[in-house]
Amino acid sequence: MAALLSGIVFFNLSLFALGGEMKNADSTKPNRIEIKDFAFNPQTLTVKSGEKVTWINRDEEPHTIVSVEKQFKKSTALDTDQEFTITVGAPGTYSYFCSVHPKMTGTIVVEK
């Protein structure tokens, strides 16, 4: 019985671990947009509604994240290695740009 129980526990744990791993896999590669060489990478990111999106600035130049249609709050200027995170809302296409270097544009596609 004890062996069976532990087997069940083990089984459950392994399921949990599997689930946890998948989550970890997601959070090591979360919805992350790197700013490098005056560009958003990836330039288009597809996420699910309610998820978080984080930008990180890898340039030595400050950048901002500003929604073209004001769909989310704008960031303050991000210095090197600073991050900015939003939680995306309703499904749709969110265009954004850097208000300091407006040539820099990007898109977040939010799915259900």
Add this chain to the structure above:
Amino acid sequence: MSDYISHDHEHDGIDRRGFLHCMAWAGTGLLWTISGGVLASRTLAQIAKAGEPLPATDLSFLQISDSHIGFSKEANKDVTATFKIALDRINAMPTPPSFLIHTGDISQLSKPEEFDTFDEVLKSCRTKDVFYVPGEHDVLNDGGKLYRERYLKSVEGKGSGWYSFNKNGVHFIALVNVLDLQAGGLGQLGDEQLEWLEADVKDLGSSTPIVVFAHIPLWAVYPQWGWGTSDSERALGYLKRFGSVTVLNGHIHQVLQKVEGNVTFHTAMSTAFPQPAPGTAPSPGPMKVPAEKLRSMLGLTNVQYLQGKSSLAVVDSNLS
């Protein structure tokens, strides 16, 4: 490198190679002199080295730009020190300039303490009159409110801070092209400022020399990097009838120039760090050079032009 122009696509006497060739790294500031409506510029280093008084002129003023106080990365870990050197050079001039213009990016991140440092260091400058236009680094988070309070108070800037003034018969126009920028676009003046500009110059005689200054170049230096102003053509349209128009910009941390008809465009060097020549790097970010090379880039750019000439005479040499 040959000076021979091999590709003159725009029929302006400048091909890409020549364009890059006439670019010069230089570090500290340019002295502009106006005599009979003709502007000429010489670098401070050259003036200090020569130790000679300026030629007799009606007016001389000095352009400094892109101090980026607060920047402390590899490209220049002590931008305050190089800014001080620039001021030392000004103070060493045998004939001090009448005033300075600062063409933006005083600060790196629009922080009050960065502006404080700039102001404190500037106190050592013998020339006290300074006219400012903001760079995008000066207006990062508050739409330029703090910058305006600190640097545009005495000039009673209109709209987002533009203004004009007269000195010795020359009409100076200070424009703001770093605010309310649109996604995918370049620097921008906007309708309100353009309407103001049209009215501002309406009653001036065509022989009035015009000097326009703004942070981002008012000509398409390299739009791929955002080095241009989307509605500058309209602004220049209002200035077409004038016999002498000089446009002074910063932003790109290198000397570039172009002449179109009666209009001379010139960008100034930074006192902080160089940026790459157009298209020569993955991005226009600060250019890292060895420390000893940075100083050699604080070089000499002697620029002169004569009214009626179609191109600028540029002589580049470094300090090493």
